Amino acid sequence: MAQLLLTVLGLVQLDARLAYAKISNCRCLSTDSCWPSQQDFAILQTQLSQPFITPIPPAAACYPPDAPLGNCTDVQQNWFDPAWSADHPGQMQAPNWETFIFSNGTIEQCLKNATLGFPCGQGSVPVLGVDARTPEDIQAAINFSVQHNLRVVVKNTGHDFLGRSMARGAFMLWTHNMKNISYHDTFTPTGALGTSNATLKHILTIGAGVQWHEAYDASYAQDRDIVGAPTAKGSVGSAGGWIGGGGHSVLAPTFGLGADNAVQFTIVTSTGEHLTANNHQHSDLFWALRGGGGGTYGIVTSVSYQTHPAELYVRASFSATVNTTNTTAPSAPLKALFTEFVRITPFLSDNGWAGYPQLTLASPTNEQTFSFVLLNTHSWTDANATIDPFFDYARSLAATTSSVQGGDQFTVVNAGTVAPQLFRDFERQVVRPGESETGVNIEVASRLLPRKLLEDDYVKVADTLLAQSPAVSYIMVAGGAVAKVDPDSAGINPAWREALVHVATGQTWVDGTPLTEIVAAKERVKAYTLALENLAPGSGSYFNEASLYCTDPKQTFFGSHYEKLLDIKKTYDPHDLFIVAEGVGSEEWDASLNCRV
Structure with a gap:
């Protein structure tokens, strides 16, 4: 009793x-x-x-x-x-x-x-x-x-x-300790038995906590490549927010985005069901999970990815530096150099180049730099033929502008290619040991730049990006295979299919910064966001590397797919348990995301 x-x-x-x-x-x-x-x-x-x-x-x-x-x-x-x-x-x-x-x-x-x-x-x-x-x-x-x-x-x-x-x-x-990994020479998606041509080959299934260094190594062990996020220590998760936002990669122009390479998910929804989603069952959920926003529809427990034969890549490296006394505006040679690179971006993309150009406009030593590491699957001869004209332009610019704007010194530090190597060597030797923004207070603004914008008004693009501060990432991870996919085949923002470049900038601050200065830094991020929206109106942004200050988050992150994504969320998350900043359905909640409005 x-x-x-x-x-x-x-x-x-x-x-x-x-x-x-x-x-x-x-x-x-x-x-x-x-x-x-x-x-x-x-x-x-x-x-x-x-x-x-x-x-x-x-x-x-x-x-x-x-x-x-x-x-x-x-x-x-x-x-x-x-x-x-x-x-x-x-x-x-x-x-x-x-x-x-x-x-x-x-x-x-x-x-x-x-x-x-x-x-x-x-x-x-x-x-x-x-x-x-x-x-x-x-x-x-x-x-x-x-x-x-x-x-x-x-x-x-x-x-x-x-x-x-x-x-x-x-x-x-x-979910960090869900580390199961399995490789399948042949793979039949759940629910596909009896369906013609349903069997897939060379599929890697990874648990929710697997990080990219673990997924890469499992794929390399099979002499295969996988579309993933090259990051310092390979520490980004391979089955969470990255794929939920669509998943960009230096390999995306060759094989498509992460969302294009996912063939099956398992997920626990707010009803407590453990579902398998693919093209044969729960296909609407499968569609949404491929780029419709992480943390929105349930908790992914595994993702199965298509892998690809290991290929050889030519690597191009470039770095140019301007030592300047002018810390308020880009130097003339840097502006000319970057404008030329923006002009030829469509040409470089069409000829197989992808990678991570970086523009630094302010530094403690008053240096302004433009640098990049790009990859290309073409032969060394063909790759050199398409990148050498830019290298020649940079060297010519350095020779003719050794002293401008009151003593600015423009130097090409590095310009050249490396003989073809496997992606695994590039990822393990160049990317994993690289620098990380971990441990730094930062907020980000970004935008996807359509091909047409770069072709029609490259000067405006360059001028707008050069006006951002203190640094801009000009990330060439679209075009190629990304542009060849039907925009409505997955939930990812259709703007990806028209873009060639994902640009990102932001603000950082040190520990102990007063709130007034933090607020001022956030206001600058708002200004960057608006400038990028005005530069590419009607485009969008990559959900995983973007600003909280977009004027129209639904359009910016999801485009024409938003209403369909919302319907799918209501079907699989009837309890509205999974609400994240700027995610599908978040407009029904207050700024804290704790209370309905």
Whole structure:
């Protein structure tokens, strides 16, 4: 009888908490009275394969005498290591998303430099989460979250320029340890038996927590290439936000975007179902998951990708530097050089070049630079024939503008190609050891530049980008195979099919920056966003590397696909559990994404 009384009492308390949440029209947060009781969580624990996690900002180890377990020296030495960061559920690759700003302007944060004198707080890091290792873990956590009306965030590595993996008071589902990988010489999508020509070959299936260095190595072991995100330490997740946003890659102009190479997903929806989505079943969900926005339709537990025969690539490297006394505007030779590169971008794209040009307009040493690393699958002879004219132009420009604008010195530091090599060698030797923006406070603005714009008004493009500060990434990951795909074949923004370049810029700030200066930096990001929108009206932006300040997020991130994506979301997420910044359906929620509007 006593046990029955306690059970009834618990149900009454639960009903009261849920009634409060429904009345307030808001999600239940860890700071609210409706937050589940210890008994509730104890019941959930019996359904999980791992103990709960209690995420904390890793820098908390540097705040004695009450510092939690942790090693401050380890924090200081590894702060800028994206692989180390990814292993911590309480850390984002851009730490500004760990902070929380109260309405009175107070910032709660935990800085790695404890000597700055700021207290260490939890910020936007959730206080509790599930270390998901199996789909069943995710199902139990989702059912619990729906029952208790919790705000849910999903995190793998924390590579997120929109802060979607953190939310103050939320319940975290950490998928980082779902590391299953399997390779299939032949692969029949679920539900395709009996369908002619359904069997696929050379498919790699990866779990939700697999990072690109792991996926690459598994593909290389089969002498295959896979379209992925070349990043420092290969630390970006290969089955999460990257593919949810469409997934750009230096290999995309050759083989298509990540969204074009995904052949099957498994996903847990807010109803607790573990579904398999492909062209043969739940094809509408399959369509949406290929670029319709990560963290929106459910929690992906695996993705199966088409792999490709390993190819040889010619690598072109270039770097030119202007030492200038003018720090307020681009120097004349840099402007001429970059304008010429923009002019020939369609030509370079048509001739197989793809990669990552970078324009730096301000530096501590008053240097302005333009540099790139590009790849090409053509023969060395053919590749040189298409890139050498630009190298010749740059050398000629350097020879004739050795002293302009009161002493500016223009130097071509590097211009040349490397004999054909396998992509794996480029990725392992050049990309993985490269620099990372991990550990840096940053917000980003970006835009997809259509081919027609580059052909018709390359001067305007160059002038607009040169007016941004302090740096611009001119990322050549579209065109080629990307442009040959039917725009309506996947949920990704159709603007990708018309674009040749993804441009991105932004603002960074150091730890301890006053709120007024942070606000000013964000205002500059807003200005960059508007300038890029005006440069390419009617285009769009890459959802994973973009601004929170777009004037029309639905059009910018999803284009003409938005209404279809919204219908699919309502079908598979009837509880509206998966709400992320600027994602499909987010317009129905307030700025905090905690309460319906």
